Amino acid sequence: MLDIQRIRSNKEEVIELLSRKGFEEQTIVDIFNLDNEWRKSISDLENIKAKKNNLSKEIGKLKREGKETEPLFKEIENLSKDIANYEKEVKEKEEKINLLMLTVPNTPHPSVPVGRDETSNREEKRWGEIKSFDFEPKGHDEIGESLSIVDFKRAAKISGARFVVYKGLGAKLERALITFMLDVHTKENGYLEVLPPYLVKAQALYGTGNLPKFEADLFKISSSDFYLIPTAEVPVTNLHREEILNEESLPISYCAFTPCFRSEAGSYGKDTKGMIRQHQFHKVELVKFSHPDDSYNQLEKLTLDAEKILEYLKLPYRRITLSSGDMSFSSAKTYDLEVYLPSQKTYREISSCSNFEDFQARRADIRFKPKGGGKTRFVHTLNGSGLAVGRTFVAIVENYQQKDGSVIIPDVLRKYLDGVDVIERV
RNA sequence: GGAGAGAUGGCCGAGAGGUCGAAGGCGCCUGACUCGAAAUCAGGUUUACGGGCAACCGUAACGGGGGUUCGAAUCCCUCUCUCUCCGCCA
Numbered sequence: 114m115l116d117i118q119r120i121r122s123n124k125e126e127v128i129e130l131l132s133r134k135g136f137e138e139q140t141i142v143d144i145f146n147l148d149n150e151w152r153k154s155i156s157d158l159e160n161i162k163a164k165k166n167n168l169s170k171e172i173g174k175l176k177r178e179g180k181e182t183e184p185l186f187k188e189i190e191n192l193s194k195d196i197a198n199y200e201k202e203v204k205e206k207e208e209k210i211n212l213l214m215l216t217v218p219n220t221p222h223p224s225v226p227v228g229r230d231e232t233s234n235r236e237e238k239r240w241g242e243i244k245s246f247d248f249e250p251k252g253h254d255e256i257g258e259s260l261s262i263v264d265f266k267r268a269a270k271i272s273g274a275r276f277v278v279y280k281g282l283g284a285k286l287e288r289a290l291i292t293f294m295l296d297v298h299t300k301e302n303g304y305l306e307v308l309p310p311y312l313v314k315a316q317a318l319y320g321t322g323n324l325p326k327f328e329a330d331l332f333k334i335s336s337s338d339f340y341l342i343p344t345a346e347v348p349v350t351n352l353h354r355e356e357i358l359n360e361e362s363l364p365i366s367y368c369a370f371t372p373c374f375r376s377e378a379g380s381y382g383k384d385t386k387g388m389i390r391q392h393q394f395h396k397v398e399l400v401k402f403s404h405p406d407d408s409y410n411q412l413e414k415l416t417l418d419a420e421k422i423l424e425y426l427k428l429p430y431r432r433i434t435l436s437s438g439d440m441s442f443s444s445a446k447t448y449d450l451e452v453y454l455p456s457q458k459t460y461r462e463i464s465s466c467s468n469f470e471d472f473q474a475r476r477a478d479i480r481f482k483p484k485g486g487g488k489t490r491f492v493h494t495l496n497g498s499g500l501a502v503g504r505t506f507v508a509i510v511e512n513y514q515q516k517d518g519s520v521i522i523p524d525v526l527r528k529y530l531d532g533v534d535v536i537e538r539v
Numbered sequence: 540g541g542a543g544a545g546a547u548g549g550c551c552g553a554g555a556g557g558u559c560g561a562a563g564g565c566g567c568c569u570g571a572c573u574c575g576a577a578a579u580c581a582g583g584u585u586u587a588c589g590g591g592c593a594a595c596c597g598u599a600a601c602g603g604g605g606g607u608u609c610g611a612a613u614c615c616c617u618c619u620c621u622c623u624c625c626g627c628c629a
Contacts, residue, residue: 155589159598166598169610173557182609189609357549482549489586 114214114475120145130220133227133437144213151206158199165192215325219472221437222409222446233436234449240420241429243453244512250455251518253510254387257283259518260536262510263388274385275377275392277503282536286509286522287395289529290502291370294397294422298499302418304368304399309348311371312339317351320477322443322469329378332392341374345398346496351477353402357489358481364411365402368499370395388503389461395502399466401495402479408468408493409446416448416466419499423463426523428508429453431460445470450500452508463504466497 119127124145128138168189175182221227226235257263262283268276279287298304318324318340323331332341342348349369358365373396384390399418403411416432423430435447444467451460471491474480480489513521519537527534 152589155598159589162599163597165609170557172609176557186609193609 114472115217115220116471116475117144117148117210117214121148127220131218133221133225134218134440135229135438136218140213140217144210144217147206147210147213151203151210154199154203154206158196158203161192161195161199165189165196168192215319218442219322219445219469221440222468222470224434225440225446226434226436228436229438231436231439234439235434235436237432237434237448239429239431240424241427241453243429244455246455246514246516248516250511250514252387252456253454253507256510256514256518256520257388260520260538262286262536265387272392275390277388277391282530282533283506285530285533286526286536287502287506289526290505290509291395291397292529293425293526294499294502294505295368295370297422297425298368298397298399298418302366302368302421304366304418307349307352307367307369309342309345309352309369309371311342311348311374313342313347313351314338315340317347317354317477320351320354321347321473322441322476323347326442330376332374332376342371343375344373344396344498345369345371346400349398349400350473350479350494350496353479353492354477356479358402358479358492360404360481360484363402363404363481363492364407367400368397369400370397370502372396388507391503394504397499397502399497399499402474403493403495404481405471405490405493408470408495411493412446412448412466412468412495415495415497415499416450419450419464419466419497422500422505423450423452425525426505426509428505428512430463441465441467443467443469443472445472448497450498452504453512454508455511455514461504462501463508464498464500467495469494469496 115127120141124141128141131141132138168185172182172185175185226233228234254263254265258265260283262280264278264280265276268278271278295306299306312334315324315338318331323343331343334340348371349367352367353365372393374393375391377390377392380390388394399415401411401415420430420432430450430452433449433451435444435449440447447465447467449462450464450466452463453459454461470493473494474491479492479494481492482489509523509526510520513523515521517537519535521535522530522533
């Protein structure tokens with residue numbers, strides 16, 4: 114949620130910034146006008162209330178002195194009627210404003226390239242060498258099935274499309290990746306591991322900005338008010354909901370492994386084969402709560418922490434800055450990390466690292482008390498995948514495939530796989 | 540799932556229709572004393588919103604929502620959460 118003060122005092126600037134995200138001006142104008150009306154009404158309302166409070170006090174005083182109070186009651190009755198009317202008006206305006214405010218996306222940071230879609234994304238760097246194969250590299254789904262480490266057909270039998278069953282060394286490789294990533298982040302990068310609930314209340318999803326706009330992307334439990342988390346970002350960011358943190362404790366860095374559940378509504382026909390786009394996948398997520406002055410520095414660090422995993426695994430990748438139009442609703446700046454997939458001869462997203470500034474903190478009410486005293490301020494929240502485990506699995510299988518259909522295990526993972534250094538057909 | 544108890548400021552804890560934004564204690568801040576510190580003494584110490592250049596003024600908040608009343612932390616309804624006991628389960 115934006116600070117409504119920004120709309121009050123810098124309406125034109127907010128409109129311009131949001132237009133970069135393709136957000137229409139009218140909503141901001143509506144909010145601005147409603148807010149003006151609201152302030153007028155609330156001011157009137159509070160004046161009447163003050164009058165009534167004074168009369169009530171007066172009655173108390175007269176009663177104690179044993180004096181007549183009857184004459185005051187008529188006046189109070191009128192004031193009460195006025196109050197009821199104004200209250201209704203104020204409440205209606207508040208609700209309207211709130212509803213609108215929840216649909217306003219975060220403003221993009223000035224460093225974000227302006228553009229309407231991914232064609233305006235800016236490549237920041239490339240790392241690693243793209244392997245040249247002396248054969249036609251296969252897709253991970255084909256390799257995986259021939260090695261019997263994944264099974265799409267049986268997954269479909271159980272759960273339908275966009276699911277996979279990992280088997281044998283496949284299951285073990287997935288598990289190894291999770292442990293490996295968590296080890297790096299907790300032992301080398303200074304994150305505290307948390308293991309949060311996978312079912313959350315709607316309130317948590319409002320906090321991160323997934324609701325109210327993106328209900329269709331989520332799985333909701335029909336027998337209760339729970340939603341399945343689309344990412345660990347939701348429970349972990351809400352860890353400090355409605356809290357006032359110590360300034361000295363910032364930045365707070367968490368990493369969390371969770372499954373993620375996404376309905377993938379509207380992505381029919383996209384990535385239908387293989388494990389790229391699933392209803393359920395695993396992810397190790399990095400989440401930071403930062404001092405506002407430090408958050409862009411923390412974004413760089415967090416992105417490097419995610420890149421480190423790719424570098425340890427020797428997977429070629431590039432970093433891009435998403436353009437204003439390609440960025441998510443809540444984000445002020447996002448780096449995507451894309452790993453190279455030989456079968457597609459292109460880079461595919463494997464991590465998305467964002468600074469939300471105070472957008473989520475405002476929604477979830479996460480603040481800190483400045484050291485020298487003064488008003489509590491909202492923290493900045495950040496998060497990034499470190500990494501999407503399923504897609505890392507895909508990248509390893511494809512990049513480490515050999516002509517005979519086997520897959521070499523990257524050095525750093527072997528100790529997690531009881532020393533297995535290659536997955537071969539049995 | 541059944542029965543009961545509870546939720547008050549950063550924390551503990553009083554308050555049982557008006558003088559309560561809320562006693563008292565702890566903590567924290569400032570000052571005095573001290574070479575300095577501890578101890579002691581004095582004062583201060585919630586948040587959000589609106590108005591104001593500001594001093595400050597107003598409104599709201601005692602778990603959330605609603606109600607009774609001129610007036611609610613206090614009475615009523617409801618929801619949530621926590622604790623205890625029983626059942627069930629990993």
